[in-house]
Amino acid sequence: MKIKPQKSVDLSAQIAQAIRDAIISGKLIVDERLPSEAELSDQFQVSRPTVREALKRLAAQSLIRTQRGASGGAFVNRISFEDAYSQQVTTSTLLLSMNAVSFDTACEARFALERACAPLSAQRRSADQLATMRAEIFRQAQPDLTDEAFCASDVSFHRSLVDGAGNPVLSYQLAGAVEAMQPLMNMITFSARSREEIIALHSQIADALEAHDAHKVDVALVELEKYTRKLAQDVAQQHRKPA
Amino acid sequence: MKIKPQKSVDLSAQIAQAIRDAIISGKLIVDERLPSEAELSDQFQVSRPTVREALKRLAAQSLIRTQRGASGGAFVNRISFEDAYSQQVTTSTLLLSMNAVSFDTACEARFALERACAPLSAQRRSADQLATMRAEIFRQAQPDLTDEAFCASDVSFHRSLVDGAGNPVLSYQLAGAVEAMQPLMNMITFSARSREEIIALHSQIADALEAHDAHKVDVALVELEKYTRKLAQDVAQQHRKPA
DNA sequence: GAAATTTTATTTGTCTGACATTTAAAAGTC
DNA sequence: GACTTTTAAATGTCAGACAAATAAAATTTC
Numbered sequence: 265m266k267i268k269p270q271k272s273v274d275l276s277a278q279i280a281q282a283i284r285d286a287i288i289s290g291k292l293i294v295d296e297r298l299p300s301e302a303e304l305s306d307q308f309q310v311s312r313p314t315v316r317e318a319l320k321r322l323a324a325q326s327l328i329r330t331q332r333g334a335s336g337g338a339f340v341n342r343i344s345f346e347d348a349y350s351q352q353v354t355t356s357t358l359l360l361s362m363n364a365v366s367f368d369t370a371c372e373a374r375f376a377l378e379r380a381c382a383p384l385s386a387q388r389r390s391a392d393q394l395a396t397m398r399a400e401i402f403r404q405a406q407p408d409l410t411d412e413a414f415c416a417s418d419v420s421f422h423r424s425l426v427d428g429a430g431n432p433v434l435s436y437q438l439a440g441a442v443e444a445m446q447p448l449m450n451m452i453t454f455s456a457r458s459r460e461e462i463i464a465l466h467s468q469i470a471d472a473l474e475a476h477d478a479h480k481v482d483v484a485l486v487e488l489e490k491y492t493r494k495l496a497q498d499v500a501q502q503h504r505k506p507a
Numbered sequence: 508m509k510i511k512p513q514k515s516v517d518l519s520a521q522i523a524q525a526i527r528d529a530i531i532s533g534k535l536i537v538d539e540r541l542p543s544e545a546e547l548s549d550q551f552q553v554s555r556p557t558v559r560e561a562l563k564r565l566a567a568q569s570l571i572r573t574q575r576g577a578s579g580g581a582f583v584n585r586i587s588f589e590d591a592y593s594q595q596v597t598t599s600t601l602l603l604s605m606n607a608v609s610f611d612t613a614c615e616a617r618f619a620l621e622r623a624c625a626p627l628s629a630q631r632r633s634a635d636q637l638a639t640m641r642a643e644i645f646r647q648a649q650p651d652l653t654d655e656a657f658c659a660s661d662v663s664f665h666r667s668l669v670d671g672a673g674n675p676v677l678s679y680q681l682a683g684a685v686e687a688m689q690p691l692m693n694m695i696t697f698s699a700r701s702r703e704e705i706i707a708l709h710s711q712i713a714d715a716l717e718a719h720d721a722h723k724v725d726v727a728l729v730e731l732e733k734y735t736r737k738l739a740q741d742v743a744q745q746h747r748k749p750a
Numbered sequence: 751g752a753a754a755t756t757t758t759a760t761t762t763g764t765c766t767g768a769c770a771t772t773t774a775a776a777a778g779t780c
Numbered sequence: 781g782a783c784t785t786t787t788a789a790a791t792g793t794c795a796g797a798c799a800a801a802t803a804a805a806a807t808t809t810c
Contacts, residue, residue, distance in 0.1 A: 311765045317563045324564035333773025334789045348602050362585050373676035380623035433616035554794045576802025577760040
């Protein structure tokens with residue numbers, strides 16, 4: 265691991281990048297212990313606080329983990345799907361909220377991705393996943409459910425659909441898109457009539473998955489997307505004409 | 508912004524989380540200036556190095572940026588699609604390489620997502636994007652191209668396809684999946700015969716996009732996925748029987 | 751009076767040195 | 781040999797200091 269002389273950039277950022285490169289290139293492998301902070305400060309010719317700032321940067325990306333005590337130190341972390349997943353949700357959520365992404369754009373992306381999973385899910389969904397989806401549909405039918413709880417259940421339902429594809433890479437990618445949409449979805453208030461409609465479409469999806477009918481799943485998803493966008497439009501229109 | 512007392516967790520991690528929550532919940536808005544490090548150490552009752560470690564964690568996630576000098580400080584950063592994109596590529600790449608994700612799984616995910624973009628791209632692709640794809644196809648036909656350059660061109664080609672959908676959220680999600688696959692793709696060595704086949708399919712895709720024919724794009728992509736997986740299988744088989 | 755220059759204050763970046771806390775291994779005790 | 785105590789190594793935290801960058805204020809100059 266070499267030094268990388270460059271002005272006008274934080275030393276801690278440079279050191280973090282050097283270690284990051286070493287991990288990505290495979291020079292440092294999973295569970296390998298990095299040199300101690302004292303050794304790193306020697307090696308890079310900087311003080312320990314600077315090294316620590318660099319290590320914290322890497323820890324924030326789940327690239328390393330640290331342990332205290334003798335035989336402790338910083339270790340290269342095996343990034344788990346959960347780690348990656350939660351990072352993606354945070355990033356995607358902020359990306360949507362900070363960049364004024366239109367509801368239509370986010371919605372289109374989400375359903376496009378979800379429809380990509382549907383055929384695989386129709387083929388492979390487990391009985392367990394199907395049961396989860398039915399349970400969520402049941403919950404959604406409870407009249408005293410808050411809008412937030414309804415949306416949370418909606419997310420669970422769609423996550424099960426995605427997980428049904430049995431492809432962890434797909435699940436990881438999609439989870440971000442689906443969950444990041446939730447704050448936007450929460451802005452749509454659901455009338456009893458709207459919920460009925462959504463639940464009916466969810467049931468159609470579950471039925472189609474049970475029958476391993478990929479085409480019917482797709483049709484229902486297209487319908488659901490259309491309906492979701494219509495709801496958003498209605499809400500937007502009401503905002504313009506509050507009288 | 509309150510304190511959150513909890514033992515057995517780094518103070519810097521707790522402080523980072525508190526600020527992160529404030530950003531996500533909207534209590535801190537884009538371009539707003541955080542209190543100075545001195546003020547934050549007062550507010551949280553910790554030392555400045557501890558505050559700095561917390562801030563570096565947030566900087567690593569592009570949640571804040573810092574400026575030196577008078578009227579400098581830490582500012583809430585508007586996460587750009589590029590920021591999010593590069594983070595996603597890093598995470599996805601490590602996720603694939605560290606977790607022994609099979610080539611088939613990664614390949615399936617990638618093509619499933621890409622096929623989700625195809626109909627939109629067939630509808631909306633710009634002339635410019637089409638020209639980029641043609642240019643990449645031409646480059647891929649150069650006989651003296653290294654395998655790495657061929658793969659890089661392949662990534663560019665597919666990125667253009669995805670960007671053609673004209674949906675930045677889709678582009679951001681997909682870019683990670685496509686680029687993270689490149690190291691895996693690099694492990695497949697391409698014979699002249701294989702390249703021809705791939706280029707032919709790329710041309711089919713470009714032609715179909717030019718004709719706005721979504722179905723033909725999909726057919727070609729399915730074909731390309733099949734061929735890619737076959738190539739990977741052949742390579743794996745050769746490894747088992749090197750004689 | 752206006753423009754250019756200098757000064758000043760503020761803030762982050764970095765360093766030194768120290769102590770606290772945790773943890774595993776070594777040493778000691780029964 | 782099993783248990784307890786000690787020790788050493790490492791991260792976590794703190795305090796105080798100086799360097800460097802930068803914008804605003806004060807001063808000088810014409």
